[in-house]
Amino acid sequence: MAVRVQREDFDVGAELAALTAGRADIGGVATFLGLVRDTAGGQTVGAMTLEHYPGMTEKLLAEIEAEARDRWPLDATLIVHRYGRLEPGDRIVLVATASAHRQAALESCAFLIDWLKTRAPFWKLEETAKGGHWVEARESDDAAAARWGKSDKPAR
């Protein structure tokens, strides 16, 4: 039940401990941790800057989280997404879903990251030897999001 958009790094262990503290009803937690890669399209990436739409980002992430909670019996959820300048190896995004049973946790975690990639207003600027360039949206990301079925709201 938490969404955070922040410049600062996060501690995965501390986040998961806080998510499940005092919750003996939770049987499993699924997590996705996104990291900055050092290559993209054959180019070495020196760094990446993530831009977002303050206000709408938090609203969209909360909507996506609410959609997951409608679809699966979840006891706790967390989305942390960073913005600003990040270097290879840095953490970008953490999605964690907790449920009594593993299937709901694993499926909803995959759903959240797939939907987040195509619906949350973030844009990546990669720095390579050829200069900065904006990462283009990938059809494979659209396909990954589409496999979860339709939303009642228009996407891109």
Next chain:
Amino acid sequence: MRVLYFAWLRQRIGTGEEKVEPPAEVRDVAGLIAWLRQRGPGHAAALADISAIRIAINQEFAGPDAAIRPGDEVALFPPMTGG
């Protein structure tokens, strides 16, 4: 009306936000984009291809035929690449 630009639209236009007062005949987002193109070469280049632009009105996704009103916050940006 506030118009916000993100990512390469912001870079090409040279600002992330501007206050505009389009004439009354500008009623929808497509009309607003056509009107904004006349503000300068940066606007014209960034806004040339409407199919490359995604739209939000008051922080809700919208299509180019969506109506706009004075006081709206209209955001124009490329397809999202988060995660």
